[in-house]
């Protein structure tokens with residue numbers, strides 16, 4: 001039993017292939033520049049957003065955080081279909097970009113085929129931090145962290161996304177070249193991409 005636990009990764013997820021990483025980083029950076037141009041201090045900070053958010057990690061969309069087996073349901077998750085699809089490449093659809101005073105991320109819209117790899121309790125697990133999250137559709141939390149403010153852990157990005165999604169829909173405040181921009185109060189912004197970005201990503205896992 002102990003060996004099983006040691007073998008489980010820190011997390012499973014889709015890891016963007018290099019061209020997709022480059023494209024998303026570049027679109028993300030265009031968005032931050034456009035948001036800085038549209039509204040000064042968009043998240044309540046003087047410095048340019050590009051400097052405010054730190055993130056040098058390889059871009060990925062976490063499916064299950066396993067914490068080397070310590071997380072609830074980690075062992076069950078690692079069974080089928082996860083083991084069978086391990087190593088396969090998928091086309092992820094990046095549908096929106098968002099920033100909050102804590103995080104900068106990209107929303108991923110999963111297909112039914114991709115949802116089989118999504119943990120059934122990912123949204124419910126967030127209910128205590130984000131009331132109402134448990135009632136959102138499966139896959140609502142799917143995202144790619146692009147950057148975090150100083151001292152903020154990346155797990156916050158998915159919670160920030162859910163926090164926006166539980167709010168009532170608002171009208172766009174402007175149309176940027178990349179798509180329509182919405183403001184949700186408290187420094188929370190979301191840009192719905194005019195054309196969703198297709199990001200090729202390998203389903204795999206990460207061990208530190």
Ligand code: 2AM
Nearest residue numbers: 010011061062065145154155156157158
């Ligand atoms: P992320 O998915 O927003 O990037 C290692 O810490 C990875 O697992 C990060 O990618 C991180 O956030 C994600 N992560 C960390 N703790 C988590 C948790 N409790 N639930 C879900 N994902 C988590």
